Amino acid sequence: MKKLNAFLIFATFAVAGFAASPTFTVDASRSVGQVSPTLYGLMTEEINHSYDGGLYAELIQNRAFLDSEKSPVHWSVVNDKNSAAAIALDSSNVFNDKLTASLRLTVTQADKKNSAGVANDGYWGIPVQPKTTYRAMIIARADANFSGPVTVSIVSDDGKKVFATEKFSGLTTVWKKFDVTLKTGRGTPTAQARFVITLNQPGTIWLGLVSLFPPTWNDQPNGFRKDLMQMLVGLNPKFLRFPGGNYVEGDTVETRFDWKKTIGPIEERHGHPCPWGYRSTDGLGLLEFLQWCEDMKSEPVLAVYAGYSLKGMHVNPGADLEPFVQDALDEIEYVTGDTNTTWGAQRAKDGHPAPFILHYVEVGNEDWFDKSKSYDARFAQFHDAIKAKYPQLKTISTIGDDQPEKTRVKSRKPDMIDGHYYRSVDAFIQMSPDYAKNYDRNGPEIFVGEWAAYETPFVPWDKRSQKEPPTPNLKAAIGDGVFMAAMERNSDLIKMQCYAPLFVNVNPGARQWRPDMIGYDAISAYGSPSYYAFQMFSRNVGDEILATASAETAVQGCATRDSRTGEIIVKLVNPQPTVETLKLELKGVGALGATAEVITLSGSPEDTNAINRPRHVVPVTRKLRDVKAQFTYTLPANSIVVLKFHAH
Ligand code: AHR
Numbered sequence: 001m002k003k004l005n006a007f008l009i010f011a012t013f014a015v016a017g018f019a020a021s022p023t024f025t026v027d028a029s030r031s032v033g034q035v036s037p038t039l040y041g042l043m044t045e046e047i048n049h050s051y052d053g054g055l056y057a058e059l060i061q062n063r064a065f066l067d068s069e070k071s072p073v074h075w076s077v078v079n080d081k082n083s084a085a086a087i088a089l090d091s092s093n094v095f096n097d098k099l100t101a102s103l104r105l106t107v108t109q110a111d112k113k114n115s116a117g118v119a120n121d122g123y124w125g126i127p128v129q130p131k132t133t134y135r136a137m138i139i140a141r142a143d144a145n146f147s148g149p150v151t152v153s154i155v156s157d158d159g160k161k162v163f164a165t166e167k168f169s170g171l172t173t174v175w176k177k178f179d180v181t182l183k184t185g186r187g188t189p190t191a192q193a194r195f196v197i198t199l200n201q202p203g204t205i206w207l208g209l210v211s212l213f214p215p216t217w218n219d220q221p222n223g224f225r226k227d228l229m230q231m232l233v234g235l236n237p238k239f240l241r242f243p244g245g246n247y248v249e250g251d252t253v254e255t256r257f258d259w260k261k262t263i264g265p266i267e268e269r270h271g272h273p274c275p276w277g278y279r280s281t282d283g284l285g286l287l288e289f290l291q292w293c294e295d296m297k298s299e300p301v302l303a304v305y306a307g308y309s310l311k312g313m314h315v316n317p318g319a320d321l322e323p324f325v326q327d328a329l330d331e332i333e334y335v336t337g338d339t340n341t342t343w344g345a346q347r348a349k350d351g352h353p354a355p356f357i358l359h360y361v362e363v364g365n366e367d368w369f370d371k372s373k374s375y376d377a378r379f380a381q382f383h384d385a386i387k388a389k390y391p392q393l394k395t396i397s398t399i400g401d402d403q404p405e406k407t408r409v410k411s412r413k414p415d416m417i418d419g420h421y422y423r424s425v426d427a428f429i430q431m432s433p434d435y436a437k438n439y440d441r442n443g444p445e446i447f448v449g450e451w452a453a454y455e456t457p458f459v460p461w462d463k464r465s466q467k468e469p470p471t472p473n474l475k476a477a478i479g480d481g482v483f484m485a486a487m488e489r490n491s492d493l494i495k496m497q498c499y500a501p502l503f504v505n506v507n508p509g510a511r512q513w514r515p516d517m518i519g520y521d522a523i524s525a526y527g528s529p530s531y532y533a534f535q536m537f538s539r540n541v542g543d544e545i546l547a548t549a550s551a552e553t554a555v556q557g558c559a560t561r562d563s564r565t566g567e568i569i570v571k572l573v574n575p576q577p578t579v580e581t582l583k584l585e586l587k588g589v590g591a592l593g594a595t596a597e598v599i600t601l602s603g604s605p606e607d608t609n610a611i612n613r614p615r616h617v618v619p620v621t622r623k624l625r626d627v628k629a630q631f632t633y634t635l636p637a638n639s640i641v642v643l644k645f646h647a648h
Pocket residue numbers: 045047244245246247365366420450500501513
């Protein structure tokens with residue numbers, strides 16, 4: 001950010017003559033619409049190890065031994081020179097009908113000084129923080145000759161350092177749950193560690209499920225990673241669109257997000273294959289999504305499975321679709337019903353008696369891919385059933401303003417349509433000035449439910465993008481910025497927008513898509529320039545859209561006013577590799593404070609953040625003095641600038 005500081009020194013303002021030179025005008029006397037109070041939100045699904053190995057704080061990978069039917073992946077034998085053990089999957093000795101495999105550990109040789117057992121390598125390591133309490137839950141049984149003790153430890157990869165250790169006993173031939181607390185001492189954080197379960201005598205035990213959690217956000221059991229939640233809260237999101245995305249659809253009807261299988265104790269959740277090539281534990285299930293919304297003070301935008309799955313199968317509208325419609329109604333009842341309802345009572349039983357707020361239900365995801373053209377009828381069936389029982393809810397069609405008009409739902413008027421925009425930076429720069437300008441203000445409301453600018457030659461789903469960094473650079477953030485300005489200018493109609501995907505685990509093999517907003521490994525996380533661009537927009541927005549005009553400039557922007565305080569917030573994006581000296585005019589302002597706040601994100605286009613360089617590109621805030629209704633402001637090259645004026 002050294003370059004940025006140099007630019008800031010040159011950022012000047014003075015009254016000037018305004019003839020045919022780059023100009024940006026805000027007309028504060030013309031409020032052209034209300035900013036949607038829910039404009040900025042988040043979209044999420046299981047992709048790039050967003051939950052398992054991401055937000056969901058579980059540390060044991062393959063905790064229920066279901067990730068592979070062939071071998072206990074992520075588990076390996078540990079033994080000393082004078083001890084020996086073997087492990088195998090066992091489907092005949094299982095805890096219940098949901099956990100359909102167990103791990104049999106047979107220790108054939110061990111004594112007090114030479115233990116043997118099994119280790120789990122976590123999601124690219126077990127993160128060890130100093131002076132921290134970890135909670136393990138182990139479901140186990142033993143053969144008749146063994147009752148314990150069993151030692152559980154967090155140990156360095158090379159086995160030389162034990163960060164925390166504890167013992168439990170009391171195993172019998174009957175399955176039991178054991179809770180174990182592990183405490184680390186002083187030291188340096190590391191993810192070069194494993195979770196190890198050992199015996200110090202010969203014996204056979206079966207593990208049905210092994211879970212390990214670090215401290216979680218708000219100390220919630222089965223909860224979320226604290227650092228990632230902190231970053232999300234930092235975006236001030238007003239909604240969370242979940243659970244997809246492709247994740248709600250699944251590759252097949254069978255592997256859709258089947259919400260009823262994602263609630264209750266974790267040992268009652270079988271998990272399912274996610275369409276992004278790995279298995280989901282469903283540990284982050286429907287109630288956790290809702291809890292997540294509550295934790296961020298956001299409202300859910302609930303996507304329900306609507307009878308289309310990614311491999312091209314669809315459920316015929318009519319009687320075949322009816323059970324899926326009923327599932328969606330039950331799901332809505334789980335979210336909003338009081339405890340006298342069947343599913344509201346279930347939610348209370350699951351630990352959350354109070355209903356959640358819900359306004360929007362999205363019917364499916366990207367149904368323009370459905371070659372059978374059944375979406376109109378499928379949408380109608382869901383829409384009618386939802387409206388009959390919940391007239392206050394708004395339905396969202398998944399065929400949005402990015403798709404040809406003729407493909408959209410016609411038999412009903414959806415309350416909202418969801419458009420998805422994954423475009424190059426240049427495409428966003430070109431389309432943004434006129435985006436939504438001529439849309440029918442009486443048409444359905446618009447949701448931009450997925451969007452992101454990419455700066456590489458590859459579309460996000462192109463395998464070649466695997467060679468590119470997982471998160472976008474500043475150039476991409478500039479593309480994001482022009483599009484966000486366009487959406488904000490039109491936020492009387494664009495009621496909600498969210499970047500996608502939100503998360504990426506940056507470890508090799510963890511990702512399926514780029515660019516992604518937030519990157520992390522087992523122990524740390526960072527925001528991409530796109531994260532900071534989004535934050536600058538979402539945290540600085542008024543409630544009235546002000547008329548703006550620009551001339552002789554490539555700079556794009558928008559302006560809003562906070563009607564309670566009179567503050568005027570102007571956002572400017574300079575996509576050029578050169579500074580832009582702009583005549584900035586605030587027309588129709590009464591009293592204008594002499595100072596303003598300026599937040600700037602700038603640098604070279606290729607500047608970026610990474611796991612080992614997390615804060616290379618971050619916004620810088622400073623004060624402007626001698627503010628006037630007309631002044632010259634020099635925008636740094638490749639910059640996003642938010643100017644906050646005190647006005648009445
Ligand atoms: O955001 C990644 C994917 O892009 C979503 O799952 C899908 O809806 C879209 O095609």
